[in-house]
Amino acid sequence: MGRKAVYTETELLDATEKLLITHGYEGFHLKLLSEHVNGARSTIYQYYANKEELIAACVRRAMQRILKKIEVIDETDVMDALHATLRAYIDESKLHQILSVISKVKGEQSTNTQADIAYVKEGHDLLRQQLFRIMTRAQQEQKLRQDIPVMAILTVFFTFVDVPNTMGVSNDDWTNMLFKIWLEGVKLG
Structure with missing residues (x-):
């Protein structure tokens, strides 16, 4: 059984912002993000369709x-x-x-x-x-x-x-x- 999502959209955006500052656009990917939030990577898609949509929302x-x-x-x-x-x-x-x-x-x-x-x-x-x-x-x-x-x-x-x-x-x-x-x-x- 996969990990259950226990993060909010705000926490997701907070983690995205920190990772973008640290790794830039090129170094940012959803696997990296999922390692920094407590939940499955697939849960990200409940909030955003893809990396581009997530980053645009963060900015x-x-x-x-x-x-x-x-x-x-x-x-x-x-x-x-x-x-x-x-x-x-x-x-x-x-x-x-x-x-x-x-x-x-x-x-x-x-x-x-x-x-x-x-x-x-x-x-x-x-x-x-x-x-x-x-x-x-x-x-x-x-x-x-x-x-x-x-x-x-x-x-x-x-x-x-x-x-x-x-x-x-x-x-x-x-x-x-x-x-x-x-x-x-x-x-x-």
Whole structure:
């Protein structure tokens, strides 16, 4: 008799996300996933038709998490909005790794997969537009340098998101340090 499924869809997606971060798209397969959840591999198919559908659903869920955090940011004070945005991205620091997988997912066979891919792409555009809008406004308000293109400032901003927290401090403290470095640099005086 085979193993009985004792995992939920959320647990399945959690394990999928961890394995995608660790092994990437190419290294991820359903056998590996079944080794990390307590249940039979065949049970995965009760939730998702195939690997592609599962991965697309996992990436969609990651996009939903960041969109929920971003949509509640108050943009009244542009610098507070940038700080809150950095914190949201630091909370979801593995997002770039997860999002990079979506370009490899083949969605031709599944309308669910196609819908998830479309959702992720639209969400990515919304995130980019929101941050570009805030940074442009910060430049207009002369709170960011105007001699540097917004895209360059944005690139450096995202580089900070990927900096590992080697100090092991809280996300609040890490965000504060990185934001200060991003905004003021590291020079004296």
